[in-house]
Amino acid sequence: MLSISDAKSAGGAVSYFSDHLVMEGAINPTEDYYANHGEAGQWFGKGAAELGLTGDVTAEDFGRMLLAIDQNGEKMVVNGGDENRRAGWDLTFSADKSVSSLWASSSPALAAQIKLAHDNAVAKAMSFIQDDGGIAARRGKGGIELENAKMIAAQFSHGTSRSQDPQLHTHNFLMNLAQRQDGSWGAVQSKEFFVRKMAAGALYRVELANQMQQLGFDIERDKRTFQVKGVSEDLQKHWSKRRQQVVAEMNKHGGKSAKSAEAAALSSRSKKEEVDQELLINRWHEEAAYFGLNQEKIAELQAQEKEQKQMPTADQIWSELTQHASTISDHQLKAAIFEQSQGILSADQAQDYLNEFIQDNETVILRDHRGNKRYTSIEMIELERSIIDGAKSRLNESHALPKTSVNIALANVPTISDEQRNMVNHITSNGGLAIVEGMAGTGKSFALGVANEAWKNEGFNIIGTALSGKAAEGLEAGSSIKSQTLHSLLIQLSEDELTKKPAARKLTPKDVIVLDEAGMVGSRQMSLLLAKAEEAGAKVVLVGDSKQLQPIDAGGSFRGLSKALGAASLTDIRRQRQGWHKDAITAFAEGDAGKALTAFKSRNLLQTGKTHDQTISKMVTQWKSDRDQNPNSDSLMLAATRFDVAMINQATRELIKDELTGNKITINNSEFQKNDRVLFTRNSKALNVKNGTLGIVLTTNDNTMAVMIDGDIKRTVVVQLDQYEHVQHGYAVTVHKSQGATVDRAYVLADERMSGQEWSYVAMSRSRDDTHIFCDENLITELEQTMSSSHLKDLSTDYQIEDSDSQTPDMALDAIPEFEVDKPQEQSQSQMEL
Template sequence: MLSISARGSATEAMGYYVHLAAGDGPEDYYAAEAPGVWQGAGTAALGLAGTVTGEAFRSAAEGRAPDGAALVQGAGEAHRAGWDLTFSAPKSVSAIWAVADPTERAAIADAHDQAVQQALAYIESGFPLARRGRGGLERERAGLVIATYQHGTSRALDPQLHTHSFVHNLAQRADGTWGGLEVRDLYRWKHALGAIYRAALAAGLAAQGYAIAADGPSFAIVGVPEAVTDRFSTRRQQIEAALAERGISGAKASEVAALDTRAAKAEIPDHDTLHARWTMEAQAAGFTPAHAHGAAASAPSPEPMPTPETLLRQATEHEAVIEARHIWQAVAVAAQHRGLGLDAIREQVREVLADPECLRLVGADGTVRYTTRALYRMERAVMASARARAAETHHAVDAATVTTALARHTSEQGFPLSDEQAAAVRHVTAARGAVRIVIGDAGTGKSAALGAARRAWTAAGQRVIGCAPSGKAAAGLEAGSGIESRTLASLLLALEGYTDEAGTVHPPRAQLTARDVVVVDEAGMVDSRTMARLMRHADDAGARVVLVGDHKQLQAVGAGSVFRHLAGEDAAEITAIRRQRDPWARAATRAFAAGEAAEALSHYLERGLVHLADDQPQAVARAVARWAEHVREAGAAETLLMAATNAEVAALNAAARERMEADGRLLGHETEIQTRERNGRAAGKIAVAAGDRLLAKMNDRETGLRNGDLMSVERLRHTAGGAQIVARVDRTGEAITIDPARYAQLRHGYAVTTHAAQGTTVDRAVVLAGGSMTSRESTYVQMSRHRDSAEIIATRQQLRAAAEQLAPSEPLLERVRALAEARGLERPTEITESLAAAQAWLAAQGEPTTDLGELHELVEAMGESRPAVTTLDYVASEPARHDADVTAGTAGINREANHAAGQ
């Protein structure tokens, strides 16, 4: 794997690399195992070669030459030191290296070293990292200054073959001048670069006679049992425990947890002692290197590389429009599983880009992207179909019937629809056209309007079929509108049939007709491939499709979402928010929807509803405390606790259950159940007692549960076959009995992810915010679930992490420039390279660092939009193949930088 950690000032960098060993004085962490080595073309220009010394490291970290001369503006303590790129071998490689004889061990270490060098050379030759011009917006390739340290142990003294490659914030440009680096593209390319390193390593090991097997996106050496790699994973287990405690996940979080959990590195025993210890531990688990060699001798030959079309399909599984890095990543992952190195990857990328299925796209700003011709055709076919059928009238309900339906709705519900809602009803019932669209902001009463539309369609003799991307959304559509609903996947399965794992063919069980109206709720979450399938069935049958959603909320998990484009042509809009009861809360929700996070957040700040914690455990505790208070006042079914990631939700669930137990709200004896994934695979055990909150993870006909349903356990029923769970479901208010021996797709449900919360309405909400998944869309969903109140809890730790990769806002940037120029710095690009650097420099000058104090980073993240991109946002440009993309792997990066500079 590859991890990237930013280091701020030279003092911070040295504080990370140099720590005090008790009673022994300073110890260079990197040099503790082996001396560092200089790499990169920029080192030669500085006269650096061979072993890295502390003095030379500090000079480079301060932006100075070894003789102390400043190489860049802002050289000194405030200069950003650089970035640590850590390349780590897969666990099975470290295990073999740990127990191999000295000759074999050296060969494995050399293969790792060669792979790291190839990855670094690829970066240096292919990425325009050096900044130039006003604001540093122009970029060019340059010679880098890199200090590399190969290590073989973790802090827990487990075998862990890895190399720290510290890329100093220095680069010698083609004209001999020096500048700082802009490394955001390294972050963007991180997964692809990690796969390229692993492929080079796999190729080197394959050449030594080892058999390589796929291990997810990584690889493993055949013949190394999991028991051995687990035995040698003490350090990883420490980090994972810290992540679980904090409720965070992701590469950045892992780096923070690794730093926080590291103990002072004890004196490392000599290598012979360590390898003898590791060999004994491996033998205790029944493993020797001979097992790997024996497995290699009997291992089947690697399968051939997937076809270019297959690789392209893999690269576009979740994104309709991809960049070159996605192709490189897909190819590199496939190559490493077959022991193929960088040359083979480059050639395969060339074949993918030259494949007829690969289509080159160009954006309005000249940026180059790629897609498949199939996706390109699908998205345009959906648009063409809607336009071609825009004049159809056989679905239109006469005006009198619609008026009667609206009046009946008012009579039965006891309140009239708003003018916007009534207009939306007429738009989807009385207007011509086979595809009708309703855009409704969160909490505007879309389901109520669909209830009136259902009455009109039914009165006109039309059949109404409801569906949504998830079971919970389908249940919400049915409850709010009265339209019988199911998941979109189950509807397509019924329309298309399927072949099961045993090879049995199940023919279609349903078909659409020209008298059908298919209502799709949460249509913004439907990916392009799925939408195209539905539209084909509707076109063939002459059915009407009504798409209802909000493209400002979370988008499709799959590739693309044409809903935004369909809505842009002809749609009814419902904008008046009805969910939030207080006017200020409605105003805040509208601001969040518009991406005006600062304005929206100010409403919550004024009312003391935003809380900052020092770290994640404190934030989790604060969120749970606020949740518990709301539960006491409003009830568990009307209180929602949310976070962006599964890891954060797991931490909240654990803390909330501990709080329930401490408060005496878990009653009687508890039972432990083995939970399962949807495919039946074991997913860990959870304790369940009366008072617990549970979350259903799969639809179930027998109990009526929908995926995403929340419920409260009322009691346990003990039978001869084991404990059964009697729970009351929030959605229906009904009590059901669950037999865990039959249905175990359950989790604790005190907290849910933002995706699971979309479509939910409760009285009160508590949001654990500020993580890596924060965006305008996720924030909008989180802050629009409540009727009465919502609170935000964020951590300073997360805000600091976010600041590493965010650019300063314009007001902050102007303040930095003005102050820097007043102090004699004409072009302070070193200071304005990132939000974190700008804040650190301002703080050093004794100046306020942000307009909204510590919340500035959170505001930036909350307002950053991450919409689903489709091929409809681009223009096709033949031919697909571009040699620059193959040669460097990063074509378009420099062009994008120049576009950003207004060139």
């Protein structure tokens, strides 16, 4: 694992590191945190070599480099000598706990070999950062120009955590000083090594895994990392006390990002204890033996038969890479290939394989409008181009309704607005595909209901569909179009792959498919639906908002189709009752969170808490106060993650515990009583509930729970718990589950990672009346930037294919039709590096 700290000032770094350096040829005995039991720090990097900095790191040399002062006392950069200058960053590589456990439990000879394996892996990763352009020096007025440069880093290895558990890791203090190509010196642009963090960390693990294999151990992949096979998980957990402290601190404050992890590590850090090294090693060996990891077991692990693994094919890798994204950045591709190489290749072999993969016939190199490389597969290019080309080919198909039929339907609803009228005319006109782009709360379903009447009067069969059961239910309720999930519709329209049984449902030219929340549908499902409709001559109407939550699967096909074909537009927000609220929603949709948040702050609708628990407490207290004052109105609390949703639900139940009565039952470790709010989390035909249906518990007994379902028409379902147990507390839900919902009041817990532009737009547009925002105090300064950062899904057709001799001629790209390139919006760094 690689973690990168925030930049440190020269003065702060000198103070922090001064006790860990060689003083006149010997380690300062007062502290050995950055000197592994007497092992001195070491210089690393081409820039260090240019200055003659090799071998042990002395306090004098370290201090000069922090201040950017040469051996003659001269400034190496403009602000050299300033103790408050940004001195550098700490890049820390940490071995997997299974490796650290083996290192701590092994004989001195084997422990030294494992330590060397770690050192070699660190060197490979740091060299990658340097050689891949991760060290960029500023040049020119204002330091705007960047060029590849030579790094200076001081490496300090250590083997224990602050809890005195084994933790093999190396701190690489990267100086904010690098040598340009002309020999001059400049400050470092941190973005370049930050965007390579995932790739460098993965390459470190590749080399470490390979070196552990050379020592005789077997390696097994563990999601994005690896473990040494056979090392006790109980022992690893026992030796992860420091990690448990950090997680507890993060949970306390609600943090989830790398930055929060760093803050939690700092705030929960205690002074490192002074422990006799020999006593510590003896303790480790005793603890390891207790968990079954003694010298005999280690020898057994080295002698066991090893599984020979092969790299997956390019097709297999691209299938995984394009599951959730149509294209990936250069850095994402490197990280993905390196992760796949763990336990199979060495670091050098992995980099060779990367180059071969880029040259493979399945790989297509793209360039964005700034010239930056992105990658996709031939399959994804063909798929997404076929979506656009197929849609364009249907523009002139005859699907128009007689004008008189449309006018009659419009006349029956005198409250319809002009833009809703235009929408109805648009989707009932010619063309095999029609698109509606409507902001949240503009009455899309209402207008669809009018079109539904016109279609039915002319003998058309209208099929409503949406990605989720809850959205399909909302479409049907709002438009009277009988609706189902997209998944179930596609199953009905497709031949059974195993039995070759014909499709259960066949489309005809008299069918109209209305796909709601189309902006959340990925390219593969969109392609299949449009192909089935085109084959039968059925019309498709796509309704959605490309500015709302993006598809989980790859591709922003709805946005691409809307740009290519045009769309009816609905912008007159009708859901919110107050003008300022409508303006704020529009600002969130357009990425101007600053303007929107100012409006909320001025009306005391933004509250903060000193801790995450306090923030949640304020949220549920506000919810209860408003509910008690307005018992006939509905409300909903929203959060980004299921973890936060669970915390809010728990806090709410504690606050209203006196209202919860009757028999207590337990479902999936959660307790339910009469008057509890519940959320159904799986579709059920028997109960007529969808994933996302809400209700209130009426009665409970040992095996049943009666629930009154929310809605204009109240109904009660009796849940047989031995047949259906997919329920959880429903006071709060994730924003993803709330898209399409409307309530009187909403309460939003803003999250540091998830609160992007699209998320914020959906969260803030759920209520007719007030929306209250809650945020941890330490996150408030970043809230505006976070809520303005767009996470729009791209299409492979957003980019131009690179015209390069490196692309092999037999890729048959000439067979793929030409397309118009739309310039994509600039992506945030968090979006670029997953």
